[in-house]
Structures are given as structure tokens and as C-alpha cells.
Amino acid sequence: MTDIVTIKDLRKAYKGGFEALKGVNLGIRSGEILALLGPNGAGKTTLISTICGITTATSGTVSVGGHDIVRDFRAARKMIGLVPQEINLEPFERVINTVRFSRGLFGKSSDDAAIEKVLRQLSLWDKKDAQIRELSGGMKRRVLIAKALAHDPRVLFLDEPTAGVDVELRKDMWKVVAGLKAEGVTIILTTHYIEEAEAIADRVGIIAGGELLLVEDKDKLMQRMGQKELEVQLTAKIDTVPDSLQSDALRLSDDGMALIYTYDTRAERTGITKLLSEVAAAGLTLRDVVTRQSSLEDIFVNFVKEDAA
Ligand SMILES: Nc1ncnc2c1ncn2[C@@H]1O[C@H](COP(=O)(O)OP(=O)(O)O)[C@@H](O)[C@H]1O
Ligand SMILES: [Mg+2]
Structure with missing residues (x-):
């Protein structure tokens, strides 16, 4: 065009x-x-x-x-x-x-x-x-x-x-x-x-x-707006994502201390339950779990705030 x-x-x-x-x-x-x-x-x-x-x-x-x-x-x-x-x-x-x-x-x-x-x-x-x-x-x-x-x-x-x-x-x-x-x-x-x-x-x-x-x-x-990240923080550093967990939706954080999982909030199944049980089965220990909106969502959230003000 x-x-x-x-x-x-x-x-x-x-x-x-x-x-x-x-x-x-x-x-x-x-x-x-x-x-x-x-x-x-x-x-x-x-x-x-x-x-x-x-x-x-x-x-x-x-x-x-x-x-x-x-x-x-x-x-x-x-x-x-x-x-x-x-x-x-x-x-x-x-x-x-x-x-x-x-x-x-x-x-x-x-x-x-x-x-x-x-x-x-x-x-x-x-x-x-x-x-x-x-x-x-x-x-x-x-x-x-x-x-x-x-x-x-x-x-x-x-x-x-x-x-x-x-x-x-x-x-x-x-x-x-x-x-x-x-x-x-x-x-x-x-x-x-x-x-x-x-x-x-x-x-x-x-x-x-x-x-x-x-x-x-x-x-x-x-x-993209419907996507969210789940950060699975680990008690110990790992070098690679274990083979049993390999997926396009999962990546290792830069410091090797967390697995980052991207999922669609509007999907029928987010895959989070399955992910967490597989993480445990792979012998990894969780320290904490945090979710984040995509940065775009943050922009929109700010819009809404200004709208309400
Ligand atoms: N004639 C003007 N003189 C000085 N500042 C202006 C004038 N018109 C707009 N502005 C300022 O420029 C910015 C953008 O305004 P505007 O283009 O009307 O935004 P929007 O349409 O997205 O609400 C605002 O901070 C506004 O106060
Ligand atoms: Mg205007």
C-alpha cells in the first residue's frame, strides 16, 4: 500500500x-x-x-x-x-x-x-x-x-x-x-x-x-497488550533452560536466576500450572514468582490513570 x-x-x-x-x-x-x-x-x-x-x-x-x-x-x-x-x-x-x-x-x-x-x-x-x-x-x-x-x-x-x-x-x-x-x-x-x-x-x-x-x-x-510475563525466580543460578522445559514461551533471565514465561492473559489455558509442576519436576527450587504486564500495557495503564485524574 x-x-x-x-x-x-x-x-x-x-x-x-x-x-x-x-x-x-x-x-x-x-x-x-x-x-x-x-x-x-x-x-x-x-x-x-x-x-x-x-x-x-x-x-x-x-x-x-x-x-x-x-x-x-x-x-x-x-x-x-x-x-x-x-x-x-x-x-x-x-x-x-x-x-x-x-x-x-x-x-x-x-x-x-x-x-x-x-x-x-x-x-x-x-x-x-x-x-x-x-x-x-x-x-x-x-x-x-x-x-x-x-x-x-x-x-x-x-x-x-x-x-x-x-x-x-x-x-x-x-x-x-x-x-x-x-x-x-x-x-x-x-x-x-x-x-x-x-x-x-x-x-x-x-x-x-x-x-x-x-x-x-x-x-x-x-x-501484545494481552501478554503478560511470569518470572519464576530460582534459589540457585542455572546456565541453560533444562531440556524438559524447552519452549518458545520460556527464556532464561540474563543473570540466570529466573525463568521468564510469556503467556496470553486471554487464552483459555495460560500454561502456568503445568509450567510450575514441570519446574519442580526438573529439580529447580522456587524463591518467588512475579508477574508483569508488557511495557505497552504499562503505557495504557498510565493513560487510564490520567483519564481518571
Ligand atoms: N496555542 C498553544 N500555545 C501553547 N501551548 C499549546 C497551544 N496549543 C496546545 N498547547 C500545548 O501543547 C500540548 C499538546 O496539546 P494538544 O496538541 O492540544 O494535545 P492533545 O490534542 O493530545 O490533547 C499541550 O501541553 C498543550 O497545553
Ligand atoms: Mg486534542
């Missing part, structure tokens, strides 16, 4: 010197749903705003569809739709007019068929003449997406589309996103909900403190 957005060593320091992005490198694949997962203040909005040309980078480059966002701003921006974090709609405006207006902003000729298509896509066609103030919260969010799609962008950025939204509305939003992907739109969404990334993303990027810590296929990431 080719990259539709290429971000190279992107840095952003706000006035006063605060570094909100510390050298981000990322390729966004054409047609994928990428979730950028990170706690409040991680730099998600700054990253999106920079790609969309709302804030200027301190250094580094971004290209969209091969167009540099600084040198070739208009061409790059035309390919992008942005749904901002805050709902900012005129309460007395009618749905269809606000969407038409957005299309015009990008120099696209008015096209009733295109507007109808977008409104139908978002199940807003029967609300086209309603005033914004008459709509429910979920409908308003759909209008924001319709506005972002009005000029037929290839890449859609959704900044926290479901923050503070109830479960039903969230699932509704996921369906909308899946429908857009089916139409070939590349989608980047930011979120601080792990479940959201798990539900809809093809790939997940984890961002914290202005750094992109990792980007990985969702399935692989979820697998």
Missing part, C-alpha cells in the same frame, strides 16, 4: 518554547483507518492542525498526495477534510447551506448532486432544511463530518470524534467511519479511548509527550 500522507521529523514549539511535537515521523497508508491514541496534552491536535495547515511547524515536512503542505498548500489542503475537536456551527444556519458553504471554501463549484451524496452518506438528507439548533448532538457531529467531506477530500481527519459522547452515539460514529473507509477515504482519528482504537482502526499510533511512541497493526498490538 502506498502512503498518502508522509510526515518527516515534524517539530512544533509554541510561543514560549514549549515543544508539543518532538520529531514525528509517520507514513499514513492510502485507504487505512489510523487511530492516534494518546492522553490529553499528548500533541494529537497539534499534529493534526499542523498537517492541515492551521498551525505552522517549527521544522520538518508534511506532504499530502505528494503535495508539500507549505510550498503547495492549496493542492494539499484540497485533499484534506478536517473535523475539529469542538463543535462550531451556526445555530440558525440550515444543514444544507452550511455544507454547501464548506464546499465553496475550497474553490469547488457548487454541485447539488455532490452535496446530496454527502448528506445521504451521513443520513442527514431528511434533515437538510433543519436549522442546526434543532439537531441532536449526534446529528450535529454528522453535520461537522458532512462539512469536512463537502469538497470530496481523499483524507479525513477526525479529532476526538466521540469525546464525551454516549456509547450508542459512539457506535453510530464508528459505523459512519467504516462507511467512509468503504468509499476509499483515508481516515485518521484521534482518541484517548483504547476501545475506540480497538473497534475501528486498521493501525494504531501511540502518542505521548509530543512523541509518536509506536505505530502498529491493530491486531498485533492487541495481541
